[in-house]
Structure formats: structure tokens, C-alpha cells
Amino acid sequence: MKGNLYLAWSSDKEIREKGDTGGAVTSLLKFAVESGIVDAVLAVKKRNGNRYDGVLSLMTDPGEVIESAGTLHCAPVNVAKEVKEYLDGAKAMKMAATCKPCDARAIIELAKRGQINIENLILIGLNCTGTLLPAVARTMIKEEYEVDPDDVVREDIDDGKFIITLRDGTKKERDLNGLEEKGYGRRENCRRCAINIPRMADIACGKWGTKDKKATFIEVCSRRGSELIERAIEAGALIVEQPDEEAVEGRERKDKEAIELGKAWEKRDLDVLRWLPYEDRLKYWSRYFNRCIKCFGCRDVCPICYCQDCYLEPERGFVRRGETPPDIMFQLVRLAHVTDSCVNCGQCQDVCPMEIPLTRLYHMLNRELSSMFDYIPGMDISDYPPLTTVTDEELAIDDVNVFKKNLEGNKQRGK
Ligand code: SF4
Ligand code: SF4
Ligand code: SF4
Structure with a gap:
């Protein structure tokens, strides 16, 4: 099903006018709940009409869904955490959820760990170049x-x-x-983000490639996505046409530009740190780690940090009751637990009251691991994080090039 492309609009005049790109996403969400394909819709709404106060809302009434029409750039909500923590990992309810690429990637990482039932979710991905x-x-x-x-x-x-x-x-x-x-x-992590079309979701929606039309360009990325679109078209909720070559190329060009911009920021932010002499690197990070007041905000907000019994709590026996974990230990535990699956969502840095550039560290180390293990988190549900699949034999290899060669061989053999 991957690769079906549409230019789409809502058939409902009110939704079309309220949506920024023809209301196709709102109509799809409304249709999904109205038709009983899902029990509820999870999307962002303005609280009290305030566009700087976007909140995730679970809606079961199709009539309410229109309130989520329109794009909010100043609402960096945490969809994966919401689904995992407050909606029971979508284990008891079918939902259609709008998500940015980083949200969809976090949901996929949580699904691999049995924290979210992805079968109950239809991910309506939204193109994103920053919040x-x-x-x-x-x-x-x-x-x-x-x-x-x-x-x-x-x-x-x-x-x-x-x-x-x-x-x-x-x-x-x-x-x-x-x-x-x-x-x-944009937020610092967003500047470095180079995954802007959410092809890991069930459908990817955005305005790139729509030229001057007030329409949504939709790419179907899964069977679930295809079924939803086909049924919405059949029911008359969605009006579609095939995009022409110029539209497809225009979309690809915009994506390429966004990727290049993200990579330029990555080079600028991270290369300087990556190549610092060891002593200077230690000094750089110690200065920040020493500032940490152990509020635990970064841990609590991180979608990838999901353990119920955390090593940073006294119950696990590594931290004395009444004391906070030592500076280095706090960060190392977090790093060990999330580096291979960090999706660069930026939530940790957003909440840090001490303004520690946490995503700079996680993103830098995640990029190193990604290139070593050829693993980009959240892109493919069947691809498991390297630290969960590494074998004793692989650990015994001390030449990274031999390691990479073996890994490639294993992938080709489907191991
Ligand atoms: S990291 Fe930022 S730019 Fe990338 S998908 Fe998330 S919100 Fe959008
Ligand atoms: S470490 Fe930070 S950027 Fe990475 S997934 Fe967790 S909250 Fe997001
Ligand atoms: S949010 Fe910042 S201050 Fe709070 S524990 Fe994390 S790094 Fe430390």
C-alpha cells in the first residue's frame, strides 16, 4: 500500500473553511469515529481558543472533532506519552491519533516494548518542520x-x-x-530534525506539493491507512484527485530542503562537541550536569523512559533514601536507557528548569549509535533497538569495522 498519493479535501464546507489545508485530516478523523472504525480520536485543540495553549483531547463525539481543525505550530504536545501513560497504551480502545514524525516514532518504539498496542491505533501523521x-x-x-x-x-x-x-x-x-x-x-531539537514526512505512520499528510490549492497531500503508508482513506472516499467524506508529477516533485523538493536544513543544524550544533578533546568534552558536560537539580522532569516526560521501577529511585537500592542520585549517575542512567531509541522529540529539554541542552547530548550519541548499528529509532516496527539484539559474539568483537560487516551480513540473512 505504501506510496499511494492523493490530493484531498473535506467534502464538508464548514470543515474545509476551518482547516488550513482543505480540512482533509479533520474529515478523516471525524469519519473514523463516526463510522465506528475507531472508538475515539486524539488530536490537538486550542484551550479556550488560545492558539499558544494547544492541548491533546480525546474525542468520542464526531461533532467535537471540528474543534481540532487548523495547524498549531506552538503546541509541542507529547502524543506518545499521552497514549502510554494516560490512555492505557491504547490497550482497551481503538483510536485515530494525529502525530508529528517524532510522536509516531516514539509510539513505534513503545509498541516494540509492549507499552502500546499499535494494532488499536491509526496514526495520522502530519508533516513537520518544527514547533x-x-x-x-x-x-x-x-x-x-x-x-x-x-x-x-x-x-x-x-x-x-x-x-x-x-x-x-x-x-x-x-x-x-x-x-x-x-x-x-523553532525548538533546538526541531532545527536538527531531518525526518519531516511521517512515513512510519499509517498515512502522511501535509501541504507540500499542493501548490496554491487549499488541499492536503496524502501519502498512504500502510494497509490500515489505505482502508481508512478508501472508506472515507467511498462514504463521500473526502474528495480526492491524483497529484500530478509537478506536485509530487514539489513535495519531494520541499522534503529535501528540510532534510538539508536539519543536517546543517546538526553539523553546526553537534560537530563542534563531537570533536572536542576528551578533557574539554568532559568539562563542557560536567558544567551542565552540575547544574541539574534532580527534579526528574526530563525522566518523567521522556516517552522512551518507561520503566515503572527506576534505578534512580531509592527502591532499587542504588540511591540512598532521602538523597538524590549523584550528578553523573543521573545522566548516565538516562543515557544508558534511552540513547539507542531517542527520537529527538525535545520534550526533556523543554521541561528542564536548568536549561540544560539535553537533546544535544542524546541526539549526538543517538546519531553515533545509528551509524554504528544502522538503526534509526521509530522507523520500522519490525526493527529492534541494537542494545536489545546485540549478541555475546558481537560484543566480543573489538574492531568496529568487523562489527559493522557482521551486522550487515546478519541483516541480509534476515537475522
Ligand atoms: S522533532 Fe520537531 S521538527 Fe521533528 S517531528 Fe518533532 S516537532 Fe517536528
Ligand atoms: S531523551 Fe529527550 S529527546 Fe530523546 S526521546 Fe526522551 S524526551 Fe525525547
Ligand atoms: S529536567 Fe533538568 S534539572 Fe530536572 S532532572 Fe532533568 S536535567 Fe536535571
Whole structure:
């Protein structure tokens, strides 16, 4: 089913007008719950109409789904954590959930660990080139665009620009790079993100390739996704047409540009750290680790950190009751547990009250492991994290090139 492409719109005028790209995603969600394909829909809504306060909502009433129409760039919600922690890992209920690529990847990593029942989920992936922290976005709009942030009705990231649309229809744009040089713009992890079309979800939706049409470009990525789309078309909930070559190429070009931008930021943020002499590297990270107040926020918010009995709690016998874990131990336990599966979602850094650039560390080490083991977390449900599949024989190999060669041989033999 991978590879079916559509340009799609909602057949419902109200949804079409409310959605930023023709309302196809909202219509699909509404159809999924209305038709009984799922029991509920999980999507982001504005709390009290405030676009800087996006919250995940579980909706069982099809009439309510329209409230989730429209794109919010300043709502970096944590979909995987919500499903795992508060919705019982989707074990008792079928759900259609909208998700960014990093959300879908975290869901897949949790499913591999038996924490989420992915069979009960339909992942409606949304293309993403970055999200902003709400407080940073408000300050940026006030300072750099000189408008009231509450007058903004839409944001867009396109052609290296951050564009806002105001209530009266006026558009204002600023160079994204320039904003980010000043410390505004996307979250740090998002700048380095190079997985922008969520092909690991059941369907991938976005505006790239729609040219000037107010439509959604949909790529079907699984049988579940295909069934949903086909039934929605059959029922008349969705109007579709085949995208022409120009549209397909336009989408690919945008994706390529986003990947290049992500890689440029990765080089800029991480290469300097990667090649620092050992002593300087130690100094760099110790300075940050010593700041840590052990609030446990990064652990609690991380979708990949899922153990019920954590080594950092006294119950496990490594930390004395009434004391906090030592600086280095705290970070090393986290690193050992999440590095091979970190999806660079940025949630840990967002919550850190001491402004420790945690994603810089996790992303850097994850990239090292990825290239060594040829494993990118969250891309394929049947591909298991390296630290869960490594054998004694592989551990005994001390030449990394021999190790890689063996690994390649095993993959080709399907081991
Ligand atoms: S990490 Fe990537 S997918 Fe996740 S919010 Fe940022 S840009 Fe989007
Ligand atoms: S370590 Fe941080 S960036 Fe990585 S998955 Fe956990 S919360 Fe996300
Ligand atoms: S969120 Fe920051 S301060 Fe809190 S435990 Fe994690 S690293 Fe330390």
C-alpha cells in the first residue's frame, strides 16, 4: 500500500473553511469515529481558543472533532506519552491519533516494548518542520513582528520563512534563520530534525506539493491507512484527485530542503562537541550536569523512559533514601536507557528548569549509535533497538569495522 498519493479535501464546507489545508485530516478523523472504525480520536485543540495553549483531547463525539481543525505550530504536545501513560497504551480502545514524525516514532518504539498496542491505533501523521515553545513564540511575535500575539490566526513555515497571518488577513514574514540566530524560532531539537514526512505512520499528510490549492497531500503508508482513506472516499467524506508529477516533485523538493536544513543544524550544533578533546568534552558536560537539580522532569516526560521501577529511585537500592542520585549517575542512567531509541522529540529539554541542552547530548550519541548499528529509532516496527539484539559474539568483537560487516551480513540473512 505504501506510496499511494492523493490530493484531498473535506467534502464538508464548514470543515474545509476551518482547516488550513482543505480540512482533509479533520474529515478523516471525524469519519473514523463516526463510522465506528475507531472508538475515539486524539488530536490537538486550542484551550479556550488560545492558539499558544494547544492541548491533546480525546474525542468520542464526531461533532467535537471540528474543534481540532487548523495547524498549531506552538503546541509541542507529547502524543506518545499521552497514549502510554494516560490512555492505557491504547490497550482497551481503538483510536485515530494525529502525530508529528517524532510522536509516531516514539509510539513505534513503545509498541516494540509492549507499552502500546499499535494494532488499536491509526496514526495520522502530519508533516513537520518544527514547533515552537509557546512563550518563545509570543515574545518573538511581539518583538520581531511588532504585533499582538493574540491577533495571529495562523502560522506557517515555508521557504525559509516564518509567516504569520493576522485577524484582518495581513501576512507578515521574517527570515527563519535570522530569527533562530537571535534565539527565537523553532525548538533546538526541531532545527536538527531531518525526518519531516511521517512515513512510519499509517498515512502522511501535509501541504507540500499542493501548490496554491487549499488541499492536503496524502501519502498512504500502510494497509490500515489505505482502508481508512478508501472508506472515507467511498462514504463521500473526502474528495480526492491524483497529484500530478509537478506536485509530487514539489513535495519531494520541499522534503529535501528540510532534510538539508536539519543536517546543517546538526553539523553546526553537534560537530563542534563531537570533536572536542576528551578533557574539554568532559568539562563542557560536567558544567551542565552540575547544574541539574534532580527534579526528574526530563525522566518523567521522556516517552522512551518507561520503566515503572527506576534505578534512580531509592527502591532499587542504588540511591540512598532521602538523597538524590549523584550528578553523573543521573545522566548516565538516562543515557544508558534511552540513547539507542531517542527520537529527538525535545520534550526533556523543554521541561528542564536548568536549561540544560539535553537533546544535544542524546541526539549526538543517538546519531553515533545509528551509524554504528544502522538503526534509526521509530522507523520500522519490525526493527529492534541494537542494545536489545546485540549478541555475546558481537560484543566480543573489538574492531568496529568487523562489527559493522557482521551486522550487515546478519541483516541480509534476515537475522
Ligand atoms: S522533532 Fe521533528 S517531528 Fe518533532 S516537532 Fe520537531 S521538527 Fe517536528
Ligand atoms: S531523551 Fe529527550 S529527546 Fe530523546 S526521546 Fe526522551 S524526551 Fe525525547
Ligand atoms: S529536567 Fe533538568 S534539572 Fe530536572 S532532572 Fe532533568 S536535567 Fe536535571
